[in-house]
């Protein structure tokens with residue numbers, strides 16, 4: 110649907126967004142539109158209020174004191190109402206600012222009731238709105254509004270709002286709304302290059318109205334063709350929507366303030382950049398019912414396997430939309446297109462951050478069999494043992510070296526990390542965040558006497574996995590509170606790997622698994638023979654050392670453990686990772 114907007118109405122549409130941003134609102138509310146209209150100091154709304162004895166300043170104050178207003182469902186709905194009103198009362202489809210005000214009040218009866226006591230009483234306003242000038246659009250600038258008919262002195266003549274988006278506009282026609290950047294005039298030679306500049310066709314009197322600050326209007330005196338506008342409008346919407354989905358993911362799924370902040374900043378920067386393509390132009394090109402794409406659906410469009418999948422799809426959607434904006438934007442303004450490219454680069458950083466960490470979290474969520482590996486104890490056969498364990502279905506490998514020199518340990522860690530990542534298996538380092546960092550491990554495992562979680566996190570960053578050993582229920586609660594990604598619970602049985610005086614045993618497994626929603630690995634003397642007891646106590650994941658490190662056939666022991674573990678469902682785990690961890694032999 111195409112809408113014809115007066116320059117004032119067009120500015121108000123943009124200024125409403127500025128008001129929303131200025132008041133810290135994520136959505137444009139009805140009040141923001143009224144505030145935007147009040148900013149048109151010499152517009153029809155100002156005249157209307159004057160006639161009704163209402164002060165714009167006082168109204169502004171009162172509106173700002175109101176509780177949050179309902180959002181505008183879509184600018185299109187608002188414009189459709191305003192246009193309908195104009196058509197029925199003025200026999201003119203053009204949207205003037207006063208029609209916009211009436212439309213705002215018609216959007217929501219409760220809101221209309223709330224603002225009526227301020228003087229914004231819909232029937233009273235409707236009665237006071239004057240007909241528009243019958244002057245043809247082309248004559249609007251030169252034909253004065255029929256002042257003599259209706260405007261009482263001492264009012265200044267009403268503004269010439271009767272022309273649609275003007276190809277040339279007087280800089281003094283109406284003042285800029287305060288929240289938006291000041292409007293200035295730029296010579297058209299500096300204008301964006303759609304259509305390609307042709308010196309002979311550029312009138313010396315033509316001017317480009319654009320905000321002087323960081324956001325000059327991207328279009329110039331000649332409106333771009335509708336197909337181009339439709340592409341840009343659609344992709345601006347796609348990108349903005351995808352950004353919102355991603356922000357929700359960072360905020361509510363990941364609970365991660367830092368990535369939430371990153372997406373939010375990107376979203377705000379995008380919104381500022383997007384505003385350079387005036388909303389009214391975009392709306393004038395929008396024609397959803399006629400869009401041949403709305404009825405086409407692709408296979409899988411309505412299928413999402415997990416929260417991570419939603420994130421992945423929306424990152425792709427965002428990148429595609431930005432690429433399209435970049436390519437088509439080149440027809441409009443190369444510098445505008447350049448920004449689209451820069452936004453796209455920022456999404457790659459975000460993707461690395463969200464999906465890399467997601468890979469780790471996904472693998473951890475699926476992990477049932479965790480191996481504490483001491484290569485130095487395996488002698489020259491350590492690589493064979495590693496391959497065996499991987500082929501048997503081990504899903505996490507921890508390098509647990511207590512006596513090896515740091516440099517040798519680092520080299521081992523790097524080799525293990527390479528192989529584990531090839532096999533899509535997590536690799537962690539025991540005790541040593543520094544070695545975890547330098548070997549690019551997926552994380553570190555910390556005992557109760559090792560470095561605290563906060564310090565390890567500081568060193569390794571948010572995406573690293575940090576596991577913590579727990580031996581009491583208090584330690585379990587503390588580990589979760591401090592941000593552990595998983596816990597070890599044990600020792601369950603006497604161990605050939607490490608001597609213990611005290612065994613929290615199966616009772617602790619019961620307690621710890623009952624209060625844990627994140628992965629908890631039972632450990633200490635677990636073998637295929639006693640695993641059923643551990644499972645019966647509630648564990649669904651285990652960590653083992655000796656039974657794999659000392660077995661003559663580690664692959665078959667690992668496979669037996671996996672078969673038993675896999676026969677119990679893991680609560681709340683759904684994966685999108687079709688390639689999955691290392692191949693698991695059939696039970």
Ligand SMILES: Cc1ncc(COP(=O)(O)OP(=O)(O)O)c(N)n1
Pocket residue numbers: 479481507509539540554555556557558559576577578579596597598607630632652
């Ligand atoms: C998965 C897992 N759980 C517990 C431990 C034990 O850690 P810690 O208590 O620090 O003892 P050491 O292994 O460092 O001797 C672990 N390593 N892995």
Ligand SMILES: Cc1ncsc1CCOP(=O)(O)O
Pocket residue numbers: 481599600601603604605606607632633634635652653654655656
């Ligand atoms: C390090 C450690 N901490 C608690 S149990 C354990 C060793 C587990 O190894 P194993 O499976 O050989 O008993």
Ligand SMILES: [Mg+2]
Pocket residue numbers: 539540554555556557559
């Ligand atoms: Mg330790």
